[in-house]
Amino acid sequence: xxxxxxxxGGLVQPGGSLRLSCAASGFxxxxxxxxxxxxxxxxxxxWVSCISSRSSTIYYADSVKGRFTISRxxxxxxxxxxxxSLRTEDTAVYYCTRATGLLLxxxxxxxxxxxxxxx
Amino acid sequence: xxxMTQSPSSLSASIGDRVxxxxxxxxxxxxxxxxxxxxxxxxxxxxxxxxxTLQSGVxxxxxxxxxxxxxxxTISSLQPEDVATYYCxxxxxxxxxxxxxxxxxxx
Numbered sequence: 001x002x003x004x005x006x007x008x009g010g011l012v013q014p015g016g017s018l019r020l021s022c023a024a025s026g027f028x029x030x031x032x033x034x035x036x037x038x039x040x041x042x043x044x045x046x047w048v049s050c051i052s053s054r055s056s057t058i059y060y061a062d063s064v065k066g067r068f069t070i071s072r073x074x075x076x077x078x079x080x081x082x083x084x085s086l087r088t089e090d091t092a093v094y095y096c097t098r099a100t101g102l103l104l105x106x107x108x109x110x111x112x113x114x115x116x117x118x119x
Numbered sequence: 120x121x122x123m124t125q126s127p128s129s130l131s132a133s134i135g136d137r138v139x140x141x142x143x144x145x146x147x148x149x150x151x152x153x154x155x156x157x158x159x160x161x162x163x164x165x166x167x168x169x170x171x172t173l174q175s176g177v178x179x180x181x182x183x184x185x186x187x188x189x190x191x192x193t194i195s196s197l198q199p200e201d202v203a204t205y206y207c208x209x210x211x212x213x214x215x216x217x218x219x220x221x222x223x224x225x226x
Binding site for chain 1: 120162163168174208212217218
């Protein structure tokens with residue numbers, strides 16, 4: 001069974017940093033591209049970033065470019081999102097997701113971790 | 120960037136009704152379109168990819184069509200468990216973009 005378990009969310013002040021982690025299991029993690037997708041409270045889905053299976057290709061949404069960094073450790077079956085210079089508009093549930101390929105449809109979602117940016 | 124516009128934003132229909140949700144891309148995207156269902160308090164679930172391919176395990180009352188800029192998600196006979204928000208998603212090039220969502224309720 002595919003499982004994606006996020007951690008690292010919490011309350012942070014504007015301008016602060018946070019690192020999200022995602023532990024993957026139930027599939028060959030090193031064979032799949034991964035994404036982060038977020039959803040602000042009561043709002044729609046927003047794609048944040050994606051990373052290819054071997055980290056050779058990375059893309060970001062314009063809203064996070066230069067502030068967020070996606071990475072992965074295939075030996076640890078883990079995906080990460082380093083978030084710096086956080087803004088109040090970054091407040092959202094962050095989902096770790098598996099894609100069927102780089103820039104392809106998302107077939108599995110984690111339960112999400114809430115990031116709240118507030119003073 | 121390519122924008123995705125869904126309509127309507129919300130709709131109310133009766134059990135057994137045929138329901139149609141549309142998604143329009145600001146530029147042609149071939150068939151690189153997916154549909155997701157998000158039930159209240161739950162994570163999104165993939166329903167359809169490549170515009171018309173049903174994801175494994177999804178009931179056959181769901182179907183998708185379209186190519187280029189105009190796409191449709193159809194529920195042939197609405198069931199109570201279909202209450203959810205539905206999102207289209209354009210992929211295959213960055214940035215990946217979601218539509219704003221369509222909230223479906225039972226009348």
